[in-house]
Amino acid sequence: MDKRQRQKTILLVEDDPDHAELALLALEKHGFAQGVVVARDGAEALDYLLREDLPNFVLLDLKLPKISGLEVLRCIREDERTRLLPVIVLSSSDEEKDILRTYELGVNSYILKPTDFSEFTEAARQVGVYWLTLNQVPRNKSA
Amino acid sequence: MSSPPVPKPQNSILSRLDVRCFVAVVAVAAALLLRFVVEHNLGLKLTPFVVLYPTIMVVAIWAGLWPGLVATAVSTLASPYFILEPRGSFSIASVGDAISLALFAVMGVSICWIAERYRISHQYVAAMERELVVRESEKQFLTLANAMPQLAWMAHSDGSLFWYNQRWYEYTGTTPAEMDGWGWQSLHDPTQLPAVLERWRASIQTGAPFDMVFPLRGKDGIFRPFLTRIVPMKNADGEVVRWFGTNTDISEQEKTERALRRQAELLRLSFDAVIVWRLDEGIESWNVGAERMYGFTENDVLGRVTHDLLQTASPKPLPEIRSELKNRGYWEGELHHIARDGRTIIVSTRWQLIQDENGIDRVLEINRDITERKLAEQALREGEQRYRELSQQLEERVRQRTAELEATLFDLAQSERQFVALANFVPQMVWMCTPDGSNIYFNQRWVEYTGLTLEESYGAGWNTPFHPDDKQTAWDAWNHATGTGERYRVESRLRAADGSYRWFLMLGEPLWDDKGNIARWFGTCTDISELKRSEAALRESQRGLEAVNKELESFSYSVSHDLRAPLRTLDGFSQALLATADGLDDKSRHYLERIRAAAQRMRNLIDALLQLSRTTRADLQIQPVDLSQIAELVLSDLRSSEPDRIVEIRIQPKLKASGDPQLLQAALQNLLANAWKFTARRDHAVIEFGRMNHGSTSAFFVRDNGAGFDMQHADRLFGPFQRLHADTEFQGTGIGLATVQRIVRRHQGRIWAEAVPDQGATFYFELDIWKGSTQDQGAQDGQATKAKDDPASRG
Numbered sequence: 001m002d003k004r005q006r007q008k009t010i011l012l013v014e015d016d017p018d019h020a021e022l023a024l025l026a027l028e029k030h031g032f033a034q035g036v037v038v039a040r041d042g043a044e045a046l047d048y049l050l051r052e053d054l055p056n057f058v059l060l061d062l063k064l065p066k067i068s069g070l071e072v073l074r075c076i077r078e079d080e081r082t083r084l085l086p087v088i089v090l091s092s093s094d095e096e097k098d099i100l101r102t103y104e105l106g107v108n109s110y111i112l113k114p115t116d117f118s119e120f121t122e123a124a125r126q127v128g129v130y131w132l133t134l135n136q137v138p139r140n141k142s143a
Numbered sequence: 144m145s146s147p148p149v150p151k152p153q154n155s156i157l158s159r160l161d162v163r164c165f166v167a168v169v170a171v172a173a174a175l176l177l178r179f180v181v182e183h184n185l186g187l188k189l190t191p192f193v194v195l196y197p198t199i200m201v202v203a204i205w206a207g208l209w210p211g212l213v214a215t216a217v218s219t220l221a222s223p224y225f226i227l228e229p230r231g232s233f234s235i236a237s238v239g240d241a242i243s244l245a246l247f248a249v250m251g252v253s254i255c256w257i258a259e260r261y262r263i264s265h266q267y268v269a270a271m272e273r274e275l276v277v278r279e280s281e282k283q284f285l286t287l288a289n290a291m292p293q294l295a296w297m298a299h300s301d302g303s304l305f306w307y308n309q310r311w312y313e314y315t316g317t318t319p320a321e322m323d324g325w326g327w328q329s330l331h332d333p334t335q336l337p338a339v340l341e342r343w344r345a346s347i348q349t350g351a352p353f354d355m356v357f358p359l360r361g362k363d364g365i366f367r368p369f370l371t372r373i374v375p376m377k378n379a380d381g382e383v384v385r386w387f388g389t390n391t392d393i394s395e396q397e398k399t400e401r402a403l404r405r406q407a408e409l410l411r412l413s414f415d416a417v418i419v420w421r422l423d424e425g426i427e428s429w430n431v432g433a434e435r436m437y438g439f440t441e442n443d444v445l446g447r448v449t450h451d452l453l454q455t456a457s458p459k460p461l462p463e464i465r466s467e468l469k470n471r472g473y474w475e476g477e478l479h480h481i482a483r484d485g486r487t488i489i490v491s492t493r494w495q496l497i498q499d500e501n502g503i504d505r506v507l508e509i510n511r512d513i514t515e516r517k518l519a520e521q522a523l524r525e526g527e528q529r530y531r532e533l534s535q536q537l538e539e540r541v542r543q544r545t546a547e548l549e550a551t552l553f554d555l556a557q558s559e560r561q562f563v564a565l566a567n568f569v570p571q572m573v574w575m576c577t578p579d580g581s582n583i584y585f586n587q588r589w590v591e592y593t594g595l596t597l598e599e600s601y602g603a604g605w606n607t608p609f610h611p612d613d614k615q616t617a618w619d620a621w622n623h624a625t626g627t628g629e630r631y632r633v634e635s636r637l638r639a640a641d642g643s644y645r646w647f648l649m650l651g652e653p654l655w656d657d658k659g660n661i662a663r664w665f666g667t668c669t670d671i672s673e674l675k676r677s678e679a680a681l682r683e684s685q686r687g688l689e690a691v692n693k694e695l696e697s698f699s700y701s702v703s704h705d706l707r708a709p710l711r712t713l714d715g716f717s718q719a720l721l722a723t724a725d726g727l728d729d730k731s732r733h734y735l736e737r738i739r740a741a742a743q744r745m746r747n748l749i750d751a752l753l754q755l756s757r758t759t760r761a762d763l764q765i766q767p768v769d770l771s772q773i774a775e776l777v778l779s780d781l782r783s784s785e786p787d788r789i790v791e792i793r794i795q796p797k798l799k800a801s802g803d804p805q806l807l808q809a810a811l812q813n814l815l816a817n818a819w820k821f822t823a824r825r826d827h828a829v830i831e832f833g834r835m836n837h838g839s840t841s842a843f844f845v846r847d848n849g850a851g852f853d854m855q856h857a858d859r860l861f862g863p864f865q866r867l868h869a870d871t872e873f874q875g876t877g878i879g880l881a882t883v884q885r886i887v888r889r890h891q892g893r894i895w896a897e898a899v900p901d902q903g904a905t906f907y908f909e910l911d912i913w914k915g916s917t918q919d920q921g922a923q924d925g926q927a928t929k930a931k932d933d934p935a936s937r938g
Contacts, residue, residue: 019711025719
């Protein structure tokens with residue numbers, strides 16, 4: 001089935017419930033909140049990716065319990081099914097080494113989580129617009 | 144000896160008989176005529192045969208028998224006609240006339256016969272006399288022939304020898320019988336005999352005399368050369384009657400000749416010039432040696448005067464030499480001659496005065512070319528002179544050298560004393576080894592420490608006090624050094640006299656001689672046990688520090704994230720609350736705003752702290768950093784954050800420093816942000832960034848004309864969380880400057896500030912100026928130096 005025609009889904013991987021809620025709020029503001037699925041940790045996220053249809057993109061926090069965000073990213077990239085799935089890291093860390101590592105692991109984008117909420121909503125809007133509507137993904141992943 | 148035959152007169156016409164008879168007739172006729180003349184002219188009466196008788200006699204005597212008879216016959220026949228009556232006819236008148244006539248005829252014949260007899264006997268006597276004479280002369284001849292020293296012989300006209308003189312037989316030891324005829328051939332050299340015979344026979348044929356030299360064998364068997372002369376004796380008819388020959392022994396002569404020839408040859412070959420000249424007439428003889436020496440041929444010089452020809456230069460004037468020559472008979476000396484080609488020739492000459500039997504004075508001049516010898520002598524003299532000079536120089540140099548050497552020796556002794564004194568003074572152990580690595584010297588320290596004696600330590604004994612685990616290492620290092628000439632360096636433990644071990648650093652250096660070989664090894668052993676301990680401690684503390692650092696890192700890391708997280712929540716929900724348009728009164732709103740503000744402050748603090756921690760942790764990447772550019776960027780950012788403010792910005796362009804770009808950026812960020820902040824109240828703010836001299840050094844500075852601060856509290860300026868202004872006046876974390884200070888300190892720089900309250904503040908900081916090197920792209924030329932060390936650089 002054509003992904004573009006189906007409903008847009010976003011997988012949000014965030015352990016902090018407050019942040020998750022705030023993120024939803026932000027996305028809601030711009031009408032992207034419908035298809036948002038929240039995973040509380042890495043295991044949940046991977047589990048979801050295994051079972052369900054792939055979302056349009058993944059918003060991944062790095063600071064996760066149990067499995068770290070980097071580890072999740074690596075697993076996503078190693079799995080043939082999810083190899084080409086767009087992953088956007090949304091992290092508070094502006095450490096060079098984090099950014100470097102995620103790019104090495106094949107992240108599509110790295111966004112700093114702004115502390116200021118208004119900035120955050122703006123960022124959410126941009127992300128949504130870009131990754132849901134502008135960005136194209138290959139139709140046939142198993143090609 | 145056979146008697147010699149009577150020689151036949153052959154040549155005269157009168158020898159012919161018919162002629163003589165004719166003459167007889169003529170004589171008779173003449174006699175008759177005479178008679179007639181006498182009878183008729185003189186009127187004398189003559190007897191009839193008076194004239195005829197003498198005539199017949201004369202004719203018979205002179206011409207011989209037959210002419211006489213002819214005369215008689217003619218007379219007899221003619222008489223009747225011319226003398227007897229009747230004259231004019233042949234008739235005879237009377238018997239008496241006939242008898243007279245007959246008697247006349249008989250008389251005539253008798254006369255002829257008598258005359259003939261006379262003639263014969265006369266001839267016989269003459270012959271006898273002749274023979275006597277001949278015999279006499281032969282005797283003389285023989286005497287002579289036997290007396291003379293030559294060999295002599297006679298031969299018949301046919302060439303057969305019939306007589307040899309006494310010398311012949313004496314010399315050859317032969318007998319007449321052996322020699323007679325052609326026997327002499329046995330005395331000849333068989334090889335030459337054919338030639339001799341040929342010539343002899345030729346002469347016999349032609350009657351020509353001949354000379355020849357050939358050898359004849361003496362009775363002793365030895366062949367000697369003889370000069371042979373053979374002459375013919377001819378008769379009146381020109382026929383050879385006899386051959387006379389002499390053989391003269393010329394062996395002596397030949398010897399002499401040979402000797403003379405040899406001498407002449409020697410003379411010719413002589414390298415000496417042999418010249419004979421007459422005092423008044425010039426050169427007579429000029430040998431080959433003279434030709435060679437002077438280049439003139441004999442033809443050139445004959446008749447010329449030597450001293451003109453050769454342009455003689457003599458030690459004494461020529462007249463003097465000549466008089467000496469005359470007095471003493473010779474003169475010896477040296478002369479200078481000029482050869483034909485112009486070369487000067489020095490000769491040793493001897494003039495010998497020779498007077499010949501005619502009283503003519505000649506000089507025999509013999510010259511030997513001594514030019515080379517003279518030149519050699521000259522060279523030798525010069526050489527000797529040079530040698531003397533050199534010798535003197537050498538002596539002088541030797542003297543100098545000796546003095547130098549003595550001075551050097553003194554210095555050497557001195558320096559050795561110094562060395563020993565020094566070596567025993569320094570706290571290290573000092574040692575010396577030969578090039579092959581065996582020890583020859585240790586200073587006192589060694590002995591004191593190890594407790595070994597010097598004897599025990601010499602040679603390979605140096606290895607003795609090494610710790611067992613280090614012995615081999617030391618050996619290997621030492622062998623490597625002595626093998627390659629590289630520095631010897633090894634850290635080993637040495638056993639002290641009390642048995643304990645301490646760490647020592649062994650260092651050794653080779654001493655090279657000027658041939659490029661190693662003459663000695665010098666070295667020290669330095670006690671590094673303290674050093675080792677410190678090193679260990681340092682490593683320990685380093686490890687500790689690293690651990691601490693790591694902890695800090697992870698701490699900061701978590702701080703930045705974990706602390707921030709709740710802030711996000713705070714701010715997020717506050718905003719969300721605010722966003723809900725209704726249900727909030729102004730007071731609630733206000734409270735919410737204050738919550739947000741607090742969250743904001745918290746965030747700033749955390750950011751600043753993070754930055755501060757990062758400045759300590761981060762590795763410095765030293766690069767050329769364009770501070771002016773950074774300042775521009777920072778200030779333009781600040782401007783765009785508050786576009787309404789009027790701020791004058793003065794940035795000195797192209798100010799480069801050497802340092803970590805990120806950190807330096809952070810530092811400038813802080814400083815400029817401060818300046819921006821504290822000039823907020825100014826209507827016309829001025830912010831400057833540049834470099835200038837400050838006293839004796841030069842530093843970068845950020846200046847503003849803002850609020851400034853009280854210098855009294857300046858010492859607290861850079862302390863973290865220290866604030867010199869109330870938060871109500873100016874917001875701030877109080878960390879910024881601490882960060883800047885830490886950054887500057889990490890760059891080995893200094894930071895300080897000057898300010899006047901309400902007028903402004905200037906923050907100075909020193910950084911290495913990047914003068915750049917060719918290795919960096921886009922860098923300036925030069926090398927990184929400290930700004931403060933370079934008084935020549937100006938801001």
